[in-house]
Amino acid sequence: MNHQLQHGDTAPFFQMTDQNNECITLEKYRGRKILLAFFRNSACALCNLRVHQFIQRYPEWQQQGMEVIALFESPEANLHRYVGQQNAPFSLIADPAAEIYKLYSVETSEAKTKATLSQPGIHQKISDQVEAAGFKLTPEEGSNFNRIPAEFLIDEEGIVNVAYYGSLITDHLPFEIIERFAAGK
Secondary structure, three states: OOOOOOOOOEOOOOEEEEOOOOEEEOHHHOOOEEEEEEEOOOOOHHHHHHHHHHHHHHHHHHHOOEEEEEEEOOOHHHHHHOHHHHOOOOEEEEOOOOHHHHHOOOOEOHHHHHHHHOOOOHHHHHHHHHHHOOOOOOOOOOOOOOEOOEEEEEOOOOEEEEEEEOOOOOOOOOHHHHHHHHOOO
């Protein structure tokens, strides 16, 4: 595994195409804050739930000068088939070769996946949460089941303010931290 990013690091440059066939680079968002989120795969019910939560908060975040870029370790066709059905108002990027994941040192961990799945009652808890939001536990053929999510808050100058590497597949940056960052606090 490469060096995990830290507060104060320059966010690594990338150039990819999003779900709307727009070229996405960090330079495009210079002068705006960014929430850069790395998800497991486009069929992941927990990931779809998190995207749903982002969509609900996005209008306020956008007013505060923050954009969202969400990456999935999935082929583009799967991106459109699964998470793309939510019609996110922000960029969704298919990165099936995990090129950007490698740049940001987003890890794959069988141990963290097993630790997640061994938590008492986790299967029912996950099922209840995702089904309440209208999502189903759907496997994505060929996906990296052991991918661990990560989220980064990047400031207007392209500097990492927060680098959050999940400790479990259910672990994400708390919304309170994202909202303080979006509000400039």
